[in-house]
Amino acid sequence: MLVEVAVGVIQRGDAVFITRRSAQQHQGDKWEFPGGKVEAGETADSALVRELAEEVGITAHRPEPLMVIEHDYGDKAVRLRIFHVTEFEGQPYGREDQPGTWASIASLEDYAFPEANSPILERLKSLSLANS
Ligand SMILES: Nc1nc2c([nH]c(=O)n2[C@H]2C[C@H](O)[C@@H](COP(=O)(O)OP(=O)(O)OP(=O)(O)O)O2)c(=O)[nH]1
Ligand SMILES: [Mg+2]
Numbered sequence: 001m002l003v004e005v006a007v008g009v010i011q012r013g014d015a016v017f018i019t020r021r022s023a024q025q026h027q028g029d030k031w032e033f034p035g036g037k038v039e040a041g042e043t044a045d046s047a048l049v050r051e052l053a054e055e056v057g058i059t060a061h062r063p064e065p066l067m068v069i070e071h072d073y074g075d076k077a078v079r080l081r082i083f084h085v086t087e088f089e090g091q092p093y094g095r096e097d098q099p100g101t102w103a104s105i106a107s108l109e110d111y112a113f114p115e116a117n118s119p120i121l122e123r124l125k126s127l128s129l130a131n132s
Pocket of ligand 2: 034035036037055
């Protein structure tokens with residue numbers, strides 16, 4: 001079974017807001033871009049807006065599709081629908097008491113992310129080079 005997940009890359013200047021998954025979750029203790037499962041009857045964008053409100057307390061405006069990544073972890077297969085969120089209301093924080101931080105794109109390799117995330121990091125680095 002493939003789990004559909006909506007994921008938001010929240011960017012302000014050269015930094016993105018990342019959160020840390022709890023030890024009990026799948027891919028526990030890894031850093032992540034906030035997001036979660038797309039529920040029945042939801043579109044990926046509506047799931048994204050809901051998850052970003054629940055997890056980090058922001059209202060995302062005009063999320064832009066960035067890429068889609070399918071990855072099989074063996075115990076679970078996911079399809080990550082990644083959105084770029086550059087317009088939002090509120091300041092993101094770990095609303096579910098999870099650790100959260102702004103991290104510069106250049107520093108992202110210092111954080112442990114799930115294996116599926118590598119193409120996102122590559123894309124962000126190339127976008128930031130293009131804009132510098
Ligand atoms: N949110 C998010 N999930 C990711 C990323 N990379 C990655 O492989 N995933 C995987 C981990 C999980 O298997 C799935 C997201 O599930 P989720 O956030 O709903 O968390 P969960 O499995 O603990 O389920 P739930 O309690 O929220 O229902 O996608 C990422 O950058 N952000
Ligand atoms: Mg989640």
